[in-house]
Amino acid sequence: MPGLIHKFIGFAGTGAIATGIQYLILIGLREQGNLSPVLASAIGYGLAAITNYLMKYHWVFASNQQHRHAAPKYALVSLSGLVLNTASMHLGTNILGLYYLLSQVITTSLVLVWNFTANHIWTFRTTGQR
Numbered sequence: 001m002p003g004l005i006h007k008f009i010g011f012a013g014t015g016a017i018a019t020g021i022q023y024l025i026l027i028g029l030r031e032q033g034n035l036s037p038v039l040a041s042a043i044g045y046g047l048a049a050i051t052n053y054l055m056k057y058h059w060v061f062a063s064n065q066q067h068r069h070a071a072p073k074y075a076l077v078s079l080s081g082l083v084l085n086t087a088s089m090h091l092g093t094n095i096l097g098l099y100y101l102l103s104q105v106i107t108t109s110l111v112l113v114w115n116f117t118a119n120h121i122w123t124f125r126t127t128g129q130r
Contacts, residue, residue: 004120010060011116018052019108026104037100038089041107045085049078061124073123080118081111 025044029035035043053074057063063070085107092103
C-alpha cells in the first residue's frame with residue numbers, strides 16, 4: 001500500500017503540472033478567445049495530455065514498456081478522461097450554471113481518480129520493476 005500511495009502522490013504531482021497547462025489554455029481561450037468553457041477545457045486537456053504522458057511514463061510509473069505499447073493505451077485512457085472532462089464541464093457550466101473555473105476544479109478531481117486508476121491498472125502495468 002505505501003508504494004501505491006507514493007505512486008499516487010507522484011501521479012498527482014506530475015498531473016498538477018499538466019493541469020496547470022490545461023488551466024492556462026482554458027483561461028486563455030475562454031477570456032481572450034471567447035470560446036465556450038467546455039470547448040476551451042477540452043482543447044486544454046488534449047494539449048496537456050502529451051506532456052502528462054511523458055512525465056507519467058518516465059517518472060511516475062517508470063514503465064519498461066515500449067512506447068508503441070504504452071502510448072496507445074495512454075491515449076485511450078486520456079480519450080476516456082477527455083469524455084469525462086467534457087461531460088462534467090457541460091453538466092457543471094451549462095446545466096448546473098456553475099462558474100467555469102469551479103466546474104473545472106470539480107471536474108479535475110473526478111478525472112484524476114479515473115486516470116490514476118486506469119493508468120495504474122492497465123496502461124503502465126509492467127512485468128517487472130525498474
